[in-house]
Amino acid sequence: MKRRVLCIFVLILWGLVFCTMLSVRIEQLMIPEVVLTQADESEPSPHIALDSLFFDDTGMHLYRPREGTGWETGTRIYEEEINNYSVGENQLNLKFFGSYVRYASKPLRSGDEISIKSDLENRDDTWLAIFPEGIPQLSGALTPTAEAENALLFNVTDTPQPFMADRAKSTILLVTELANENAGSFYSLSDVKSFLSQLPLLAALLSRSLFVLILWVYSFVLSRKAKENRAKLIFHGVLGVLALFAVPLILLHIDLPSSLLPQYRITDAAYYMREFGEIFSALNILAKSSRESTELLQYAGKMQAMTLVIVGFGIFLGVIFILIERLVRNKSVKKEKQ
Amino acid sequence: MKRFFSGLFAALVVVLSAAPFLYVFVRSFLSPGGVTFQYYYDVFLASPKYLFRFWKSIGMAVCIAAGQLLISVFAGFGFAKYKFPGRNFLFFLLMILMTLPVQVTLVPDFIMLGYMNLLNTYAALILPSIIVPLGTFILTQSFKSVPDTVLDAAMLDGCGVLRMLFYVVSPMNKSGLVCVLLLSFLDAWNMVEQPIAFLKEAEQYPISVALAYTPPSETSVQLVCCILVVLPALFLFTFFNRELVEGIVLAEVK
Numbered sequence: 001m002k003r004r005v006l007c008i009f010v011l012i013l014w015g016l017v018f019c020t021m022l023s024v025r026i027e028q029l030m031i032p033e034v035v036l037t038q039a040d041e042s043e044p045s046p047h048i049a050l051d052s053l054f055f056d057d058t059g060m061h062l063y064r065p066r067e068g069t070g071w072e073t074g075t076r077i078y079e080e081e082i083n084n085y086s087v088g089e090n091q092l093n094l095k096f097f098g099s100y101v102r103y104a105s106k107p108l109r110s111g112d113e114i115s116i117k118s119d120l121e122n123r124d125d126t127w128l129a130i131f132p133e134g135i136p137q138l139s140g141a142l143t144p145t146a147e148a149e150n151a152l153l154f155n156v157t158d159t160p161q162p163f164m165a166d167r168a169k170s171t172i173l174l175v176t177e178l179a180n181e182n183a184g185s186f187y188s189l190s191d192v193k194s195f196l197s198q199l200p201l202l203a204a205l206l207s208r209s210l211f212v213l214i215l216w217v218y219s220f221v222l223s224r225k226a227k228e229n230r231a232k233l234i235f236h237g238v239l240g241v242l243a244l245f246a247v248p249l250i251l252l253h254i255d256l257p258s259s260l261l262p263q264y265r266i267t268d269a270a271y272y273m274r275e276f277g278e279i280f281s282a283l284n285i286l287a288k289s290s291r292e293s294t295e296l297l298q299y300a301g302k303m304q305a306m307t308l309v310i311v312g313f314g315i316f317l318g319v320i321f322i323l324i325e326r327l328v329r330n331k332s333v334k335k336e337k338q
Numbered sequence: 339m340k341r342f343f344s345g346l347f348a349a350l351v352v353v354l355s356a357a358p359f360l361y362v363f364v365r366s367f368l369s370p371g372g373v374t375f376q377y378y379y380d381v382f383l384a385s386p387k388y389l390f391r392f393w394k395s396i397g398m399a400v401c402i403a404a405g406q407l408l409i410s411v412f413a414g415f416g417f418a419k420y421k422f423p424g425r426n427f428l429f430f431l432l433m434i435l436m437t438l439p440v441q442v443t444l445v446p447d448f449i450m451l452g453y454m455n456l457l458n459t460y461a462a463l464i465l466p467s468i469i470v471p472l473g474t475f476i477l478t479q480s481f482k483s484v485p486d487t488v489l490d491a492a493m494l495d496g497c498g499v500l501r502m503l504f505y506v507v508s509p510m511n512k513s514g515l516v517c518v519l520l521l522s523f524l525d526a527w528n529m530v531e532q533p534i535a536f537l538k539e540a541e542q543y544p545i546s547v548a549l550a551y552t553p554p555s556e557t558s559v560q561l562v563c564c565i566l567v568v569l570p571a572l573f574l575f576t577f578f579n580r581e582l583v584e585g586i587v588l589a590e591v592k
Contacts, residue, residue, distance in 0.1 A: 002577060009573045016382075016389065023386040030384070073541065265379055 003223040010237070011216050017244055018209070025251040026266050031115045033162050033258050034077070036065065037102035039094055046094040051170040052102045053092060062092070063101040063108055065116065072111065077101055079110040103164040105258035121161050123190070126292050127154040127168050130282050131184035139174050146290035151282035153189075153290050163188035163259045187279055189296055191257035196296075196303040201254050203307040205247065207314025212243050214318030218325075232325065359568070366561040381562040388545070388559075392566055395527065395544035398460055399570075402526035403519050405468035410518050414477025415503055419489065429478070432471045444535050451536060462536035463544075467526055473518040476585060480514030481507060516578050517585020524571055 039046035054061045062085055063077040084095040094100075101108065108114075126145075129152045146153040154172065165186040172186070219236045222229040262271040280300070286293040367373050381388045416422075417429055447466045448457070456462045484507050492502045508515060533547045540551050545567055552560050575582070 005573070005576045009569075009577070012569065012573075016392070019382040020386055020389040020393065023383050023389060026383055027385045265376070265384075267379065267383070 003226050004220070007216070007220045007223050010240075014212065014216075014240055014244065018247060021244075021247050021251060022205075025254060029254075029256050029258070030261060030266055031113050031258075032108055033105040033117050033164070034065075034101045034108075034114045035103040035117055035160075035164065035167070036099045038099055039097045041097050046097045047088065047091045048094065048100055049102065050087065050090060050092050051166065052100050053087070054101075054104070054108060054166070056107060061108070061110075063110070065099055065101065065114060068111075068113070072113075074113045075116065076111055076113050077108055103167040105162055105164050106261060107263045109263065117162065122158045123161055124155075124157045125159050125163065126189040127156055127163075127172075128152075128187045128189055128192075128279065128282060128286075129154065129168070129172060129184055130187075130278055136184070137174050138172055141171050146286050146293070148282075148285040148289060151286055153286055153292065155292075162257065163191050165259060185275075185278065188257075188259060189292055191259050192279060193296060193299060194255075194257050195260045196300050198254055198256055199303045199307045200310055201250055203310035205250050205254075207311050207317075208243050208246060208250075210311070210314045211318045211321075212240050214315065214322070215239060218322050362561050362564045366558060366565060369558070377558040377562045380556070380559050381566065388563055388566065391543075391545040391548050394460075395546065396570065398463060398544055399523050399526035401464050402467045403523040405464065406470055406473045406522040407515065407519050409468060410473030410477045411503065411508065411515070413474040414481050415507060417474065417478040418481035418484075419486070432474060435471045436475060440531055444531060447532075448535055457536055458538050458542070460542075463526075463529065463532050467522075467529070467532070470522065470525070473522055476518050476521075477511070477514055480511045480517075480585065484510050513581040513584035515585075516581035520574050520578055520582050520585075523574065527567075527570060 037048050037052055039048050052062060054063065062080040064080050065075055066078050068074055068076040080100070086093045101114075104114075129144075131150045131152075133150075135150060135152065142154045142156065144152040145155045160167070168186040168188075169184075215236050219233055222232055222236075226233065260275065262268040265271075280297070283293040283297055287297060366377055367375070369376060417425065417432075443466070451457050451462045451466070456465065488506065488510075489502060492506045497506065528546055529544065530547055533543050537543060540548070543551065545563065549560055549563050549567065552563065
């Protein structure tokens with residue numbers, strides 16, 4: 001009984017340490033990146049660009065950054081009261097001067113912690129715009145390089161990073177289309193590629209956890225004869241600790257682009273299936289007329305295969321490890337009998 | 339018939355004791371939409387703030403338990419095996435101190451810690467909690483069970499006092515030591531009044547107090563935190579239940 005309790009709690013302890021390390025990285029990754037805008041104080045009345053408004057199912061929102069306290073420590077965004085602003089013809093008229101959120105890497109919610117991006121680096125990128133209900137009127141600032149059904153590809157040079165769908169939207173669409181529910185979805189192919197390149201690292205993390213789990217199941221069985229198997233159990237424990245030490249090393253290298261992460265839960269599988277399903281079906285259609293799409297699809301295939309191999313390797317390693325240990329044990333038992 | 343009713347009564351007590359925990363456990367999986375793991379995600383993965391507090395509290399409780407055990411071993415050995423003037427009076431004083439509730443000692447502790455400039459630090463929680471009479475009382479009773487002839491034999495074999503204490507007396511009183519370690523750990527783990535009195539910043543609070551300060555909108559997250567808080571106690575009780583009972587019985591019998 002005692003040994004089993006110890007075994008179960010060792011696994012729980014391992015899980016808690018693992019979760020602590022993982023949660024540190026998840027929290028960093030899930031923080032939305034935002035660009036702020038300032039109402040010009042030299043003007044007689046405060047106003048900012050109209051694209052600072054955020055639209056969702058509950059209506060339009062304007063957010064201001066503020067420092068949180070207690071459990072909510074850090075720079076956070078809070079929704080501005082609707083009486084404090086009004087929509088003008090080409091601008092947003094405000095009651096107060098100060099900083100407001102203009103663009104965000106993903107949908108925002110009042111109280112969210114944010115990371116403010118000010119010194120933006122620029123790079124060339126390819127944007128994918130998908131309009132499920134038909135292509136609306138474009139602003140004409142950018143010309144699509146490829147077009148198929150309801151998807152458009154835009155090659156953009158020297159664009160600020162990180163990619164923010166709202167900024168792409170306000171560049172491509174007319175201001176009047178921004179609040180439209182059919183404003184479509186916008187993606188950066190550089191971000192998609194960067195996300196795919198992280199899959200092997202995520203697989204390494206999963207594979208390590210599976211290896212430890214297999215090891216634990218075997219140790220649980222061995223713990224019935226704990227005195228006989230003391231050396232093995234200690235060795236398994238050391239392996240478990242070593243596996244844990246490697247976790248932060250992997251986590252440090254995982255850097256998922258914020259624009260492709262879900263709003264609330266990083267583990268939201270349905271979100272990834274929906275988003276990547278939409279991206280890849282558009283890329284498949286565009287592949288005939290665009291080299292970037294073909295290359296990205298090939299890259300995705302390569303990364304998927306690599307991910308499966310790494311996860312399989314973790315399971316294989318666990319099983320092989322047990323088989324070798326059993327083989328060595330059987331041989332030593334035979335020798336003892338002889 | 340008598341057996342039936344005593345069984346029924348025992349079952350009732352078990353159900354009533356386990357009911358709050360069962361409620362917390364079941365409710366932590368429920369949301370208005372049905373079964374969910376969202377609250378577990380919020381506590382264990384979304385942010386390290388809850389787990390960091392958990393580890394901080396573990397560290398603090400381990401320091402208190404280890405310190406209390408060390409002091410109790412020396413003091414208990416002194417009371418049990420050495421005759422010195424005023425021993426019985428001091429032991430009687432120790433027993434009186436045991437009856438004092440924590441709230442009574444809060445103000446003098448606060449003043450002393452203020453003089454030492456230790457307020458708003460974890461040392462303010464650890465230091466006063468190390469010097470608690472219960473451990474000394476339990477170990478005094480436990481060490482009395484070691485026959486003097488064993489100690490004499492150890493001394494004849496060339497054992498010094500420290501060596502005798504750690505290699506002869508302590509191994510013979512494992513259950514007493516485990517009992518003190520367990521009770522002091524759980525006492526530190528469930529600490530509420532001291533952090534509120536000695537710490538100013540809510541961010542410093544251990545998880546036992548911090549639970550009450552989670553945003554009111556996160557009631558379900560609080561329930562998952564409750565499960566997290568129960569884990570160390572659950573482990574200690576299931577793993578050391580025999581030693582705990584033996585240690586308490588030993589202290590009572592003496």
